[in-house]
Amino acid sequence: MIAQLVIVFYFIVCVGIIMFNCFTEVISRYRSCVLKRREQRYCEEYRELFLENITENKKQEKRLVKELHSTSRLLTFSEALYKVENSMPEQFQQGIASVSRLMEELIPVYKRKSDMEKACLAYVFAIFHMTKFQAKEIVFPFLFDLLGNKSLYCRENALRALYSSEDIHAVMQALTFLDANEQLLPHEKILTDGLLSFDKKEELIPLLWKKLSEFHPRMQVNLLDYIRYASSNWKDEMLSMLETSQDMEIQIACVRYFGRYQDERSVSFLLHHAEEEKEGFWELQNACISALAVYPGPQTLEILKKETSSKNWYVRHNAAKSLAVLNTDREALADILQGNDRYAKEMLEYQLDAVKAQRREGL
Amino acid sequence: MTDAFRFFLECINLFFIIYLIGYSSFLFLSVVAGAIELYRSYRLEQLHNKLWQSYYIPVSILVPAYNEEVTVKDTVTSLLNLDYKLYEIIVIDDGSKDKTSQVLIDAFHMERVERPIRHLIQCQPEEEIYECPNQKVPITLIRKKNGGKADSLNAGINAARYPWFICMDADSILQHDSLEKIVRPVLEDENVIAVGGSVRPANGVVIKKGHVIKYRLPRNIIARMQSLEYDRSFLAARILLDKINANMIISGAFGLFEKKTVIAVGGYDSSTMGEDMELVVRLHEFSRMNRKPYKIDFAQDAICWSQTPEKLSELCKQRKRWQRGLFQCMWGHRKMLANPRYGAVGLLSYLYFLLYELLSPFIELLGVLTMVLSVRMDMLNVKFMLVFLACYALYGILLTLTAYFSRIYTIDQRLSFRELIRAITACFFETTFLRFYLAFVRVTAFVGYKKNKLSWGKLERKKMNRI
Numbered sequence: 001m002i003a004q005l006v007i008v009f010y011f012i013v014c015v016g017i018i019m020f021n022c023f024t025e026v027i028s029r030y031r032s033c034v035l036k037r038r039e040q041r042y043c044e045e046y047r048e049l050f051l052e053n054i055t056e057n058k059k060q061e062k063r064l065v066k067e068l069h070s071t072s073r074l075l076t077f078s079e080a081l082y083k084v085e086n087s088m089p090e091q092f093q094q095g096i097a098s099v100s101r102l103m104e105e106l107i108p109v110y111k112r113k114s115d116m117e118k119a120c121l122a123y124v125f126a127i128f129h130m131t132k133f134q135a136k137e138i139v140f141p142f143l144f145d146l147l148g149n150k151s152l153y154c155r156e157n158a159l160r161a162l163y164s165s166e167d168i169h170a171v172m173q174a175l176t177f178l179d180a181n182e183q184l185l186p187h188e189k190i191l192t193d194g195l196l197s198f199d200k201k202e203e204l205i206p207l208l209w210k211k212l213s214e215f216h217p218r219m220q221v222n223l224l225d226y227i228r229y230a231s232s233n234w235k236d237e238m239l240s241m242l243e244t245s246q247d248m249e250i251q252i253a254c255v256r257y258f259g260r261y262q263d264e265r266s267v268s269f270l271l272h273h274a275e276e277e278k279e280g281f282w283e284l285q286n287a288c289i290s291a292l293a294v295y296p297g298p299q300t301l302e303i304l305k306k307e308t309s310s311k312n313w314y315v316r317h318n319a320a321k322s323l324a325v326l327n328t329d330r331e332a333l334a335d336i337l338q339g340n341d342r343y344a345k346e347m348l349e350y351q352l353d354a355v356k357a358q359r360r361e362g363l
Numbered sequence: 364m365t366d367a368f369r370f371f372l373e374c375i376n377l378f379f380i381i382y383l384i385g386y387s388s389f390l391f392l393s394v395v396a397g398a399i400e401l402y403r404s405y406r407l408e409q410l411h412n413k414l415w416q417s418y419y420i421p422v423s424i425l426v427p428a429y430n431e432e433v434t435v436k437d438t439v440t441s442l443l444n445l446d447y448k449l450y451e452i453i454v455i456d457d458g459s460k461d462k463t464s465q466v467l468i469d470a471f472h473m474e475r476v477e478r479p480i481r482h483l484i485q486c487q488p489e490e491e492i493y494e495c496p497n498q499k500v501p502i503t504l505i506r507k508k509n510g511g512k513a514d515s516l517n518a519g520i521n522a523a524r525y526p527w528f529i530c531m532d533a534d535s536i537l538q539h540d541s542l543e544k545i546v547r548p549v550l551e552d553e554n555v556i557a558v559g560g561s562v563r564p565a566n567g568v569v570i571k572k573g574h575v576i577k578y579r580l581p582r583n584i585i586a587r588m589q590s591l592e593y594d595r596s597f598l599a600a601r602i603l604l605d606k607i608n609a610n611m612i613i614s615g616a617f618g619l620f621e622k623k624t625v626i627a628v629g630g631y632d633s634s635t636m637g638e639d640m641e642l643v644v645r646l647h648e649f650s651r652m653n654r655k656p657y658k659i660d661f662a663q664d665a666i667c668w669s670q671t672p673e674k675l676s677e678l679c680k681q682r683k684r685w686q687r688g689l690f691q692c693m694w695g696h697r698k699m700l701a702n703p704r705y706g707a708v709g710l711l712s713y714l715y716f717l718l719y720e721l722l723s724p725f726i727e728l729l730g731v732l733t734m735v736l737s738v739r740m741d742m743l744n745v746k747f748m749l750v751f752l753a754c755y756a757l758y759g760i761l762l763t764l765t766a767y768f769s770r771i772y773t774i775d776q777r778l779s780f781r782e783l784i785r786a787i788t789a790c791f792f793e794t795t796f797l798r799f800y801l802a803f804v805r806v807t808a809f810v811g812y813k814k815n816k817l818s819w820g821k822l823e824r825k826k827m828n829r830i
Binding site: 004007014017025120123152153160313343347358361 | 380412414419420474478747758762
């Protein structure tokens with residue numbers, strides 16, 4: 001009896017699965033045929049509306065805003081804008097400010113929708129730089145609300161929308177917010193590389209320096225990495241940070257800055273820490289050794305040669321590499337190349353050949 | 364005697380009812396979870412919920428190779444076409460008897476170097492190392508004494524420069540965006556220590572510079588059946604187990620691992636055939652024992668195209684190898700069984716693999732034997748049995764097709780009527796014939812176990828469709 005009941009139950013499930021698959025097939029065909037054509041039609045309509053300057057006609061404006069309550073229509077609208085931006089950039093620039101202000105009216109509607117749809121609206125704001133033209137008191141609370149969302153994509157789209165506003169105070173506020181809520185902090189690469197998309201770097205960075213010490217060390221390291229990629233104009237501040245900070249990660253970030261942008265004032269720090277084998281600080285030693293590759297000199301040579309015999313494999317590796325990058329004469333390295341330390345000899349030989357091969361290939 | 368046998372049959376009946384309800388429920392849940400997740404990923408993509416640019420974390424791609432002269436050059440060439448900026452390729456020639464190394468040296472103008480390598484994990488010593496600095500990314504070739512796939516991967520880990528590595532097979536091809544997609548979970552969650560990619564049979568696909576130009580179900584019926592089987596297992600079971608962080612397997616054909624964690628657990632175990640599963644289980648064990656927050660994830664849109672056997676004999680060799688590897692792994696980590704210390708891995712995932720993967724061929728064989736005995740004793744309701752088998756087969760076919768359709772629809776592909784018929788017929792034969800045949804093959808995997816426990820057998824390779 002039980003077995004028969006089970007079989008009947010599974011037959012019913014099978015029928016349900018067949019119906020589900022048929023339904024999905026029908027929807028898929030409908031979507032690809034009917035809906036697609038309809039979307040193309042709407043796209044053309046929106047394009048025409050935009051070019052006619054929609055905000056001059058209140059009735060059309062209202063109709064459009066109502067239609068954009070639907071996320072699929074919003075996507076179609078953004079596609080239309082994208083086409084105009086690419087084919088008619090001048091007309092796009094003329095019309096985008098007024099359309100951006102119109103889009104503000106969507107915020108209360110999308111606030112009630114799912115996280116994915118909110119992120120979609122933030123995406124549209126970001127790609128067309130709408131936040132530049134919108135009322136900050138309306139759009140920023142929406143974006144900051146998204147910034148506190150557990151979905152990484154909400155936060156990413158919100159950050160991008162804030163970056164596109166070109167408002168340095170808004171960006172600072174966003175960074176402060178993320179710093180205060182460490183669980184929301186995105187991966188360092190996302191934060192650092194994302195910040196690089198912000199256009200007003202030279203205006204943002206002074207503000208960052210002012211407030212840097214208020215951030216947690218992890219955020220400080222991310223911002224220092226960002227500054228390293230963004231600008232070479234901050235050597236004084238970076239040097240001060242290097243000399244005063246007690247946090248090893250922050251010091252490493254500063255050392256990397258001076259490995260990228262030469263400044264002779266950093267050499268004494270680099271030389272001191274390059275030869276200091278302190279327990280638990282080999283990463284800092286290693287970073288200094290790498291940075292010394294752009295600071296040729298007799299002391300550099302002496303320390304790097306010494307560190308090719310370090311107990312730490314990575315230190316030996318980087319010391320040998322830095323010597324090779326400095327294009328050091330083989331004669332000057334004869335004591336290692338013909339010496340008794342097999343590990344130092346092997347490492348140095350390999351690095352000299354590798355760097356030579358890369359230079360030959362123009363790398 | 365008859366009463367005793369009747370009682371025995373009742374017990375067997377009860378066992379099978381519970382067993383099959385358990386399996387069908389798991390299959391149903393996993394296909395539902397897989398379909399929902401696929402739809403969710405599709406919606407995320409549609410609504411521009413994505414990372415704005417490719418955030419590159421440096422990755423080393425390890426390609427162990429043994430007698431792969433036919434495919435290795437194409438594999439490395441395909442890796443050079445990846446849309447990714449920061450990675451390196453390390454091919455480890457595990458003492459091939461053919462021209463695997465020479466093919467690479469000639470194709471990429473590699474030069475021999477005396478590179479010191481730090482042996483963080485024990486492995487067979489390197490004999491020669493070649494490098495090639497003039498390609499888009501550094502390519503390293505390590506020739507070493509034969510030690511097996513696990514040993515080769517360990518050698519690759521030792522040589523890897525970057526904090527993450529990918530293991531893949533020498534006969535596989537990645538799509539142009541596979542690296543970017545498999546790395547994404549790492550950016551989303553700092554606790555991720557490993558990510559599995561989605562492996563699909565390459566038979567029937569045409570790839571140009573990392574882009575799939577044409578895809579249809581393979582012409583070869585054996586490969587076609589496997590294609591549907593892969594969809595069912597990758598898109599269903601893995602997604603469900605991923606949700607509860609209980610994935611016990613990342614395919615050796617395509618997986619991303621955090622190097623320092625793999626080194627901490629001692630690298631791949633070269634004493635087992637199932638080194639891919641064994642490593643993942645060890646990662647679970649290590650993280651749970653050390654109370655380290657961790658996640659082993661699955662990126663269903665990070666795709667690797669891999670050759671599947673087109674001959675039944677080759678398929679049998681492969682499945683026997685998998686069965687032996689599975690046994691070695693399960694036996695080696697038997698303390699996890701129903702052990703709450705291992706959370707969902709011990710309480711659910713291990714149990715599933717034990718009952719429905721490792722022991723299933725024996726259980727199915729028991730079922731067949733019981734049926735035969737029942738027929739002899741005239742105790743079998745044949746009509747009922749046929750209805751039951753038909754229902755069971757229909758259920759399995761429909762769930763497999765659902766998994767297949769879910770994948771097709773969420774990549775906006777359209778199925779022609781012909782493809783649909785091919786899918787249905789392949790599903791039918793897979794459920795009614797291939798499963799039972801492979802169950803028998805898996806039972807025989809332990810014949811000559813001691814002699815063959817680390818043997819791969821001879822594998823036939825063929826070039827993949829490429830423009």
